[in-house]
Amino acid sequence: MEGLRDRTRRAVRAELASRALELFAERGFDETTVDDIAGAAGMSKRSFFRYFSTKEDALFGELExxxxxxxxxxxxxxxxxxxxxxxxxxxxxxxxxxxxxxxxxxxxxxxxxxxxxxxxxxxxxxxxxxxxxxxxxxxxxxxxxxxxxxxxxxxxxxxxxxxxxxxxxxxxxxxxxxxxxxxxxxx
Amino acid sequence: MEGLRDRTRRAVRAELASRALELFAERGFDETTVDDIAGAAGMSKRSFFRYFSTKEDALFGELExxxxxxxxxxxxxxxxxxxxxxxxxxxxxxxxxxxxxxxxxxxxxxxxxxxxxxxxxxxxxxxxxxxxxxxxxxxxxxxxxxxxxxxxxxxxxxxxxxxxxxxxxxxxxxxxxxxxxxxxxxx
DNA sequence: CCTTGAGTGGCACTTGGTGACATATTTTGT
DNA sequence: ACAAAATATGTCACCAAGTGCCACTCAAGG
Known part of the structure; x- marks a missing residue:
């Protein structure tokens, strides 16, 4: 079954993805840094890369x-x-x-x-x-x-x-x- | 017509491409830095990017x-x-x-x-x-x-x-x- | 209570790629 | 032949993506 671990992990991923989409839509992809996304979700750049292996994958994560x-x-x-x-x-x-x-x-x-x-x-x-x-x-x-x-x-x-x-x-x-x-x- | 400028430019491009291919084949693409390629051709990294817009293009340049x-x-x-x-x-x-x-x-x-x-x-x-x-x-x-x-x-x-x-x-x-x-x- | 393990932050580091400035060298117009 | 404009190069500083490493926190389980 799915424990608390997996649930929070999914939630954080979703949060990051959603923030990323917002920023991309408002500023453009190239003008948005990973630091921006991570910051908007209240985390560090390093942690962002623990959820998505590239900046692009913040959008494509569901297709992994x-x-x-x-x-x-x-x-x-x-x-x-x-x-x-x-x-x-x-x-x-x-x-x-x-x-x-x-x-x-x-x-x-x-x-x-x-x-x-x-x-x-x-x-x-x-x-x-x-x-x-x-x-x-x-x-x-x-x-x-x-x-x-x-x-x-x-x-x-x-x-x-x-x-x-x-x-x-x-x-x-x-x-x-x-x-x-x-x-x-x-x- | 084609002056000296264009001829040397083509020559340098070819030289870079050839060096790049050698290095890629011998060490692999990821293990080869742009500095390596440029150095092998006797130029600076900056100049490499005046001939190819990305590292990959050293291989694909002819298809531009x-x-x-x-x-x-x-x-x-x-x-x-x-x-x-x-x-x-x-x-x-x-x-x-x-x-x-x-x-x-x-x-x-x-x-x-x-x-x-x-x-x-x-x-x-x-x-x-x-x-x-x-x-x-x-x-x-x-x-x-x-x-x-x-x-x-x-x-x-x-x-x-x-x-x-x-x-x-x-x-x-x-x-x-x-x-x-x-x-x-x-x- | 204590140990284990996962999530996190922070930091240093590498590398691809760009912008700016200074300096040669070559082309071109006269 | 000479000045002016265009090109090529080097150097240096800089940004951003991505990785490795270590220390810390905190929840779960014995």
């Missing part, structure tokens, strides 16, 4: 284990399912988690350091996804391409969503984009 | 204007050509430029900082590619997806090439991967 989780969900899918159907089914629920609010997504999109960090996270996840797919019997090349293409799809969805100012039905949009790429993966 | 160049090549394609054919035709020659030698590609693939920087470069290029495609009349969504998918394709090619230890015919492989995704872009 994304790769493992996605890989696990993939393994749980029916084994006869094709790789693209599988990725579609799993990732359609993740899109909303990656891009929670428009403001944040817009901030990420307009801040090179954050954008870069997000790409890095996706790339880490890709590795896990590839393994999960090959474990299902998909060939290396197809698994690799499918994982990369799925990342491209999610990225496209996010930008299209931004273009519509966050007002479109994201699940429908995700389905549409995955459907566009579907013909490529009819093994 | 990739985005603009690719965009320009896209604009030069026959206007009735579909977006995917167009991207395929342009990018098939770029694959070999991005991954020149196996050693370098392997180094990049195994060094998070370098991998991240490469992703960043591709992302910058993507922006330009999207513009070039919409200028040809392609819709925002399709241009976005095609550009992202093309990046995914190149990435997949690079990794498959690595798996074969750099011994496969890369152009043929590139054509194969682009052909796989082709059905998605039959407008």
């Amino acid at each position: 284990t994304m790769g493992e989780q996605v890989a696990q969900e993939i393994s749980a899918r029916p084994p006869q399912e094709g790789p693209w159907e599988c990725l579609h089914a799993v990732l359609r629920t993740w899109e909303a988690r990656i891009n929670a609010q428009v403001d944040v997504t817009r901030l990420v999109e307009s801040t090179p350091a954050l954008r870069t960090r997000l790409l890095h996270k996706r790339d880490e996840a890709r590795t896990h996804i590839i393994r999960a797919l090959t474990d299902r019997g998909v060939s290396q090349l197809e698994a690799d391409l499918a994982a990369a293409a799925a990342g491209a799809a999610l990225d496209t969805v996010a930008r299209e969503w931004l273009r519509a100012d966050g007002s479109t039905d994201r699940l429908a949009l995700t389905d549409r984009v995955f459907a566009m790429l579907r013909p490529a993966f009819l093994s | 204007t990739m985005g603009e160049q690719v965009a320009q090549e896209i604009s030069a394609r026959p206007p009735q050509e579909g977006p995917w054919e167009c991207l395929h035709a342009v990018l098939r020659t770029w694959e070999a430029r991005i991954n020149a030698q196996v050693d370098v590609t392997r180094l990049v693939e195994s060094t998070p900082a370098l991998r991240t920087r490469l992703l960043h470069k591709r992302d910058e290029a993507r922006t330009h590619i999207i513009r070039a495609l919409t200028d040809r009349g392609v819709s925002q969504l399709e241009a976005d997806l095609a550009a992202a998918a093309a990046g995914a394709a190149l990435d997949t090619v690079a990794r498959e090439w690595l798996r074969a230890d750099g011994s496969t015919d890369r152009l043929a492989l590139t054509d194969r991967v682009f052909a796989m995704l082709r059905p998605a872009f039959l407008s």
Whole structure:
């Protein structure tokens, strides 16, 4: 079960993340130092780095284990399912988690350091996804391409969503984009 | 024309890049400081940053204007050509430029900082590619997806090439991967 | 009550990257 | 050929991200 330790730890993490978001939104990412964030949450810079390994992760912290989780969900899918159907089914629920609010997504999109960090996270996840797919019997090349293409799809969805100012039905949009790429993966 | 200035500048850049590669290969990227590289080339750290804007760029320097160049090549394609054919035709020659030698590609693939920087470069290029495609009349969504998918394709090619230890015919492989995704872009 | 262990602050340190100033060297206009 | 403008370089100071280390606090459990 979850003891007091873990609960307070989560609370402090949330507090830091929330302060960071405030400061980023009000001053910009580059103009906010880690000292600022830590100070706003009543702690030292050193302690900040005990909760988040980089400044960027104050925004992306919730996605830390994304790769493992996605890989696990993939393994749980029916084994006869094709790789693209599988990725579609799993990732359609993740899109909303990656891009929670428009403001944040817009901030990420307009801040090179954050954008870069997000790409890095996706790339880490890709590795896990590839393994999960090959474990299902998909060939290396197809698994690799499918994982990369799925990342491209999610990225496209996010930008299209931004273009519509966050007002479109994201699940429908995700389905549409995955459907566009579907013909490529009819093994 | 190209005067002495530009020639020496290119020479110094090349020298720095070459020293950097040597040091990275022998000690690893993280274990090599910018001071080391600059020192090995007989200059100061400050001057290094007058040739490369980041430490990573000592390896990627030649790709600096990739985005603009690719965009320009896209604009030069026959206007009735579909977006995917167009991207395929342009990018098939770029694959070999991005991954020149196996050693370098392997180094990049195994060094998070370098991998991240490469992703960043591709992302910058993507922006330009999207513009070039919409200028040809392609819709925002399709241009976005095609550009992202093309990046995914190149990435997949690079990794498959690595798996074969750099011994496969890369152009043929590139054509194969682009052909796989082709059905998605039959407008 | 005492021990153990986790969270914290503080400090020094490394390193990537930037700005400012002074000084050569090279290009260019006359 | 010479002055003026543009470039290249070094040096130095500086900022901020991130890490290692040590000492301290404080709650939990025997």
